[in-house]
Amino acid sequence: GAGVSQTPSNKVTEKGKYVELRCDPISGHTALYWYRQSLGQGPEFLIYFQGTGAADDSGLPNDRFFAVRPEGSVSTLKIQRTERGDSAVYLCASRRPGQGSQDTQYFGPGTRLTVL
Amino acid sequence: AQRVTQPEKLLSVFKGAPVELKCNYSYSGSPELFWYVQYSRQRLQLLLRHISRESIKGFTADLNKGETSFHLKKPFAQEEDSAMYYCALSRRGGSEKLVFGKGTKLTVNP
Numbered sequence: 001g002a003g004v005s006q007t008p009s010n011k012v013t014e015k016g017k018y019v020e021l022r023c024d025p026i027s028g029h030t031a032l033y034w035y036r037q038s039l040g041q042g043p044e045f046l047i048y049f050q051g052t053g054a055a056d057d058s059g060l061p062n063d064r065f066f067a068v069r070p071e072g073s074v075s076t077l078k079i080q081r082t083e084r085g086d087s088a089v090y091l092c093a094s095r096r097p098g099q100g101s102q103d104t105q106y107f108g109p110g111t112r113l114t115v116l
Numbered sequence: 117a118q119r120v121t122q123p124e125k126l127l128s129v130f131k132g133a134p135v136e137l138k139c140n141y142s143y144s145g146s147p148e149l150f151w152y153v154q155y156s157r158q159r160l161q162l163l164l165r166h167i168s169r170e171s172i173k174g175f176t177a178d179l180n181k182g183e184t185s186f187h188l189k190k191p192f193a194q195e196e197d198s199a200m201y202y203c204a205l206s207r208r209g210g211s212e213k214l215v216f217g218k219g220t221k222l223t224v225n226p
Contacts, residue, residue, distance in 0.1 A: 003159075033213060042120075042202050042216030043160070056213060091160065095212070105214065107160040 002026070004108035006092050012114045013082055021077040021111045025094030032075050033105060034067055035091040043091055049075060082115045089113070118143050120203050122217035129193050130225050137188040137220045139177075139203030147205040149179055149186040150214070154200040163188075163201070173197070193224045 005024040013019050025032050031050055035043035045059040049069045057067075064082075069075040079086055089112050093105040119142045129135050141147065151163040164172045166179040166186060177188045186203060200221050204214040 042218050045213040048213050104162050109159045
């Protein structure tokens with residue numbers, strides 16, 4: 001079946017602008033995660049949704065970052081007043097809890113954000 | 117604090133040689149340990165997890181709680197094993213957010 005999809009695949013913006021990154025999880029996956037991967041680093045957790053609610057947003061670096069998942073499926077990560085340090089690959093993952101060996105996080109291809 | 121350390125940024129071996137990618141972790145409690153792999157131009161995918169005790173693509177990893185290690189091993193490396201490998205941990209029963217190491221780039225030379 002279709003995997004996790006993310007759009008856009010690449011986003012170039014200017015410092016101070018607002019951006020939205022979209023994630024379409026695998027159908028039926030109730031858990032959704034956002035990670036950020038900077039150059040030379042492993043993915044770093046940002047936020048976790050169970051259904052529509054953000055169950056853990058402890059990884060969001062500051063209040064410029066916000067994410068929503070209004071209908072429990074698609075999620076949007078929003079970054080206000082972007083800074084050059086926000087440049088990274090933003091990864092989304094989804095998971096269906098309680099599915100035994102299938103209970104794992106499936107990752108999307110990522111959105112590469114470049115802030116000029 | 118939760119931390120995953122992969123001491124080798126780069127690892128290069130010849131085809132048919134054994135390979136070991138090191139992973140050490142710090143965590144208070146009982147974590148679940150994973151190895152993820154990212155092949156060139158592909159997305160990050162799960163290779164194996166310690167609770168499954170499986171061998172995937174000839175790779176195995178044993179959790180050593182005394183040494184807090186979860187090293188990934190393969191007795192005979194293949195060229196198609198060339199990829200970026202990430203060790204990760206999560207807390208069982210919670211959000212299961214993953215904490216990743218910085219990764220090791222494995223190159224298997226012909």
